[in-house]
Amino acid sequence: xxxxxxxxxxxxxxxxxxxxxxxxxxxxxxxxxxxxxxxxxxxxxxxxxxxxxxxxxxxxxxxxxxxxxxxxxxxxxxxxxxxxxxxxxxxxxxxxxxxxxxxxxxxxxxxxxxxxxxxxxxxxxxxxxxxxxxxxxxxxxxxxxxxxxxxxxxxxxxxxxxxxxxxxxxxxxxxxxxxxxxxxxxxxxxxxxxxxxxxxxxxxxxxxxxxxxxxxxxxxxxxxxxxxxxxxxxxxxxxxxxxxxxxxxxxxxxxxxxxxxxxxxxxxxxxxxxxxxxxxxxxxxxxxxxxxxxxxxxxxxxxxxxxxxxxxxxx
Ligand code: ADP
Ligand code: MG
Numbered sequence: 001x002x003x004x005x006x007x008x009x010x011x012x013x014x015x016x017x018x019x020x021x022x023x024x025x026x027x028x029x030x031x032x033x034x035x036x037x038x039x040x041x042x043x044x045x046x047x048x049x050x051x052x053x054x055x056x057x058x059x060x061x062x063x064x065x066x067x068x069x070x071x072x073x074x075x076x077x078x079x080x081x082x083x084x085x086x087x088x089x090x091x092x093x094x095x096x097x098x099x100x101x102x103x104x105x106x107x108x109x110x111x112x113x114x115x116x117x118x119x120x121x122x123x124x125x126x127x128x129x130x131x132x133x134x135x136x137x138x139x140x141x142x143x144x145x146x147x148x149x150x151x152x153x154x155x156x157x158x159x160x161x162x163x164x165x166x167x168x169x170x171x172x173x174x175x176x177x178x179x180x181x182x183x184x185x186x187x188x189x190x191x192x193x194x195x196x197x198x199x200x201x202x203x204x205x206x207x208x209x210x211x212x213x214x215x216x217x218x219x220x221x222x223x224x225x226x227x228x229x230x231x232x233x234x235x236x237x238x239x240x241x242x243x244x245x246x247x248x249x250x251x252x253x254x255x256x257x258x259x260x261x262x263x264x265x266x267x268x269x270x271x272x273x274x275x276x277x278x279x280x281x282x283x284x285x286x287x288x289x290x291x292x293x294x295x296x297x298x299x300x301x302x303x304x305x306x307x308x309x310x311x312x313x314x315x
Contacts, residue, residue, distance in 0.1 A: 031077035060101025076131030144222035158183035160253020213310025228286035
């Protein structure tokens with residue numbers, strides 16, 4: 001199978017939302033009047049982001065999901081993606097499963113694959129995603145104000161628990177294991193939530209590197225601090241889990257792809273209405289404070305000592 005057969009067979013499908021899709025030197029795209037183009041790239045590298053024997057169907061899903069999550073955090077409507085693939089060899093079975101996982105999620109979110117690049121090399125997957133957002137309405141990291149509530153979607157820590165299990169650090173119950181592996185392999189990007197938060201949230205980010213690390217980016221960009229209540233953070237960890245691992249999973253474990261966002265306290269009922277409409281739990285975990293520190297308080301009000309914030313590739 002030649003490089004071009006491979007592209008035609010596995011990565012070429014109709015793209016009615018593009019002027020020109022796969023097959024020329026570049027795709028041609030039209031951004032609607034009054035919209036801004038939101039662009040983001042996220043890469044998954046074998047051995048760094050996933051174990052080499054990961055099911056290719058799940059990888060296809062996750063490669064796109066982590067990118068959709070970035071658009072969700074901006075409040076953008078997903079439109080197009082390009083895919084840069086580096087593969088050790090053209091394994092047809094692998095390619096079929098990978099492209100299935102990718103296209104199923106793409107179909108669910110109306111994303112069209114309009115181009116990419118394919119080379120031989122160590123397994124690495126990189127997507128550039130493009131979406132549209134009404135002019136001036138994108139959610140940013142920089143808008144949090146003192147007194148705003150801090151919210152997160154879904155539950156945190158499952159993906160980190162799943163990874164700890166795969167790495168042999170913990171043996172969770174069957175339910176916790178299933179929840180952990182699902183969160184790790186098949187994150188659900190919160191695109192509908194991001195759209196609903198336009199005009200409501202003062203700032204937003206997706207949690208890919210851990211709550212404290214990612215909230216830290218909001219704090220840095222917004223020149224603010226935060227007070228969090230550990231017990232309010234929504235986590236479904238197995239009972240009896242060791243305290244250090246619990247804190248690691250909930251506060252600094254990455255890969256959950258939930259949204260963390262801030263909203264003025266006067267809009268609590270709007271957030272509750274969004275949770276109800278989307279059938280997605282949204283939980284208030286603390287508030288934005290003056291200063292620049294992030295303090296996490298335990299049930300008795302004491303500040304907890306935090307050893308790690310989250311994942312950093314170069315730390
Ligand atoms: P060029 O040599 O001009 O860079 P390529 O031979 O790399 O073009 O790619 C041919 C066409 O196939 C281009 O339209 C490119 O965008 C598309 N393409 C290549 N690899 C992929 C891929 N993995 N997924 C989707 N489209 C791809
Ligand atoms: Mg090329």
